[in-house]
Amino acid sequence: MPPTITAFESSPDRGRGQARDMRVRWALEEVGQPYDVRLVSFEEMKQPAHRALHPFGQIPTYEDGDLALFESGAIVLHIAERHSGLLPLDANARSRAIAWMFAALNTLEPPIVELGMAMLVERDRSWYAERLPLLQDRVRVRLGELSRRLGGADWLDGTFSAGDLMMVTVLRRLNTSGLLAEFPEIAAYVARGEARPAFRRAFDAQLAVFTAASRS
Amino acid sequence: MPPTITAFESSPDRGRGQARDMRVRWALEEVGQPYDVRLVSFEEMKQPAHRALHPFGQIPTYEDGDLALFESGAIVLHIAERHSGLLPLDANARSRAIAWMFAALNTLEPPIVELGMAMLVERDRSWYAERLPLLQDRVRVRLGELSRRLGGADWLDGTFSAGDLMMVTVLRRLNTSGLLAEFPEIAAYVARGEARPAFRRAFDAQLAVFTAASRS
Structure with missing residues (x-):
């Protein structure tokens, strides 16, 4: 199973890619790692179920098997350490x-x-x-x-x-x-x-979420 | 040769251990790694020689052989990755x-x-x-x-x-x-x-710098 990240159900930046899930999407695209996305509402973000993943009630989170992470910097570093393409070998x-x-x-x-x-x-x-x-x-x-x-x-x-x-x-x-x-x-x-190209793919993916949410 | 860090010649916090060199000192004390300290004045921090080490003209920096690092978080993580005591093995x-x-x-x-x-x-x-x-x-x-x-x-x-x-x-x-x-x-x-104990040693070391500077 691919890792699952969380993102805004309806991003306050209206899909301009400034929410912090963008960083994680971009990193996953750079290393060619598929991922699933679970969308959360502002209300859900503050509920105990989400806070168990993210103590500060924010997005993104990252779940991969037994591991649950929060903080975009930590998630990107975790991805960069496990795949080639984001950190030099030296x-x-x-x-x-x-x-x-x-x-x-x-x-x-x-x-x-x-x-x-x-x-x-x-x-x-x-x-x-x-x-x-x-x-x-x-x-x-x-x-x-x-x-x-x-x-x-x-x-x-x-x-x-x-x-x-x-x-x-x-x-x-x-x-x-x-x-x-x-x-x-x-x-x-x-x-x-x-x-x-990895940025573009990540950007388009998060924009598609916002576009779909505005239509519904 | 032990690594060399930089710290304020005269800390604006008057030795209360709130300057960011404290984090690096504490990490080095936790893992039992000796270190040298080079003190820098506010004027020196903004000069090209220091900016070559730290693009934003701040402290701390960390030099170990060929490696020069800035950002207290990055330095502490570097130390934690190379010595046991600051990161779990799992x-x-x-x-x-x-x-x-x-x-x-x-x-x-x-x-x-x-x-x-x-x-x-x-x-x-x-x-x-x-x-x-x-x-x-x-x-x-x-x-x-x-x-x-x-x-x-x-x-x-x-x-x-x-x-x-x-x-x-x-x-x-x-x-x-x-x-x-x-x-x-x-x-x-x-x-x-x-x-x-490692915190205390680090705290005392940075306080001694401030005390010596105020006497002179």
């Missing part, structure tokens, strides 16, 4: 690719999520106009640093890895922020990730 | 311990850092009084979920692991927030971590 290069996974999730994603949340839920607050530039500048600092490290390279450290996969999905959260346009090398890097 | 339990590392860094730490930053830099802003309770509630939700999962257990999933190490260091950032007192099981969990 031990040092492998550790560096994993470092980029953590950098995506712990250094880039937090200020990006803060900015996204503010644009979503703080628009009507009295402080929005004053605080927005502060949040944008925090993200700009990280994008500038990432851009300098990337330079003219295609990927963060040699060949495409799970580090790039996580970083591209994190950066895609900026799609509606206008900030990616300020960093052409980063925008090109994201576009390179999105152009990979 | 493959599924090992993947779950790594999932808790990611949960600490990607689910718990972001709202905790946001709260800490607001308490530090937004105190004089017009919106502070209105926004603080929102930030506290975001952290409370996660602490409640973590507390329910922990239940009466000593550690998150069986024996102490790198997942607990990361989680305890993340939760310690709440020491001055008053929130830990609302969740006695979490406070006891943090205290269990802090009582480990």
Whole structure:
């Protein structure tokens, strides 16, 4: 039996591939591993049955035989360790690719999520106009640093890895922020990730879920 | 030669063990691996020599022979993979311990850092009084979920692991927030971590750096 992941029954991003199941779908497509998807509603996510899989009541989860995992970073790493294609064979290069996974999730994603949340839920607050530039500048600092490290390279450290996969999905959260346009090398890097056939297959699969849900 | 890590020459937390080198020191102490420390000033952290090691100009870094790593999560995982004592031998339990590392860094730490930053830099802003309770509630939700999962257990999933190490260091950032007192099981969990001899050795080592720096 293939592994089973969970995803939103109706994704709040309207199928733009910004929900975190996208990362797991993309990783599974890169390594050529078929998978099943169980869709969960917002209500189901907070029920004990789902919380037994995911203590924080979120998606994605990953079930494979006796193993149940949560956290997209952990799931992608688990897949990358068990199949070839997402981590270099050289031990040092492998550790560096994993470092980029953590950098995506712990250094880039937090200020990006803060900015996204503010644009979503703080628009009507009295402080929005004053605080927005502060949040944008925090993200700009990280994008500038990432851009300098990337330079003219295609990927963060040699060949495409799970580090790039996580970083591209994190950066895609900026799609509606206008900030990616300020960093052409980063925008090109994201576009390179999105152009990979495995990305396209994963994207189309999650979009099909949203499209079907909106029809019903 | 033992590996070399970097740490603040003078830590902004005044030696309370909340800088991220603490995680790496603790991991190295748990596995009994000696290490060297190179102290860096805030100015040095932003120079090209340090940025070659850490693209985002932060600490800690980790150098061992040909390998240079950044991101505390990646460094702790690297250490845990190469020494016994921080990851279970059973493959599924090992993947779950790594999932808790990611949960600490990607689910718990972001709202905790946001709260800490607001308490530090937004105190004089017009919106502070209105926004603080929102930030506290975001952290409370996660602490409640973590507390329910922990239940009466000593550690998150069986024996102490790198997942607990990361989680305890993340939760310690709440020491001055008053929130830990609302969740006695979490406070006891943090205290269990802090009582480990390896934690004490790591804590004392980083405190000695701060004490020496304040004397000079």
